[in-house]
Amino acid sequence: MTKPEDLAALVSDETGLAFSATSGKDADGQRWILLTPSGVEANQAFGIRIIIGWRRVEIAFEPGAFAAPLLGEMGSADVEGRNVFAAMLESCRIAGAEITLRINGQDKSFSEGSLWSAPWTRLELRLRKGNLELGDLDAAPEIEILREWALRFAAAIIGILPLDGGNEIPPADNQQGFPEGAVTSVTVNRYERDRRNRAAAIAIHGIHCKGCGMSFSERYGEIALGFIEVHHIVPVSKMSPG
Secondary structure, X not given: OOOHHHHHHHHHHHHOEOEEEEEEEOOOOOEEEEEEXXXXXXXXXXXXXXXXXXXXXXXXXXXXOOOHHXXXXXXXXOHHHHHHHHHHHHHHHHOOOEEEEEEOOEEOOOOOHHHHOXXXXXXXXXXXXXXXXXXXXXXOXXXXXXXXXXXXXXXXXXXXXXXXOOOEOOOXXXXXXXXXXXXXXXOOEEEOOOHHHHHHHHHHHOOEOOOOOOEHHHHHOHHHOOOOOOOOOOOHHHOOOO
């Protein structure tokens, strides 16, 4: 059985946004895990609720009671963020998930341009995926299955969040910033990495090495679950800002 804090740690590491986790059971006896951004007032933020059923998972976005300003900013996300949002949900759809999206009470497609034409006051986003190996004795560890779908969903949400570094996990060199390729003057030119793009790359391409096919968790055990380096096909140093 998955420990909520372990799932939160994996999603935090892979998205760059620090999450905390709580868990329990609903009225039907189904387990749930709720991921919430760490260090943020819950009523003004959001949660990602993961409901674990027999061979299926359901994930839902839950805005806080006073999250209207946040929703407004999410609906005004930049083009890169919108692209990440759409790409993540499309990857879920291609992998067999059912996506429900409602903006201001109206059913929407995540690929619609009109999605961004009016201010957001309400956001309902839900993912359902069945035919999973959850509960099977010979299946992959439960946390690996939950991690895959929680990461895809979280990456979609983070793509359109107004992140300003407040509770974002800093990269290893302690440099933060948007957009991809923006340059900072230090002793040499250092190029900023957008954590949204890393989360999107892992969610789409997985955590097996594209060169040799190795999985770090298969070779080194649970301690290496989710570890992978992400590289650009076009070196960042050759990118122009934006």
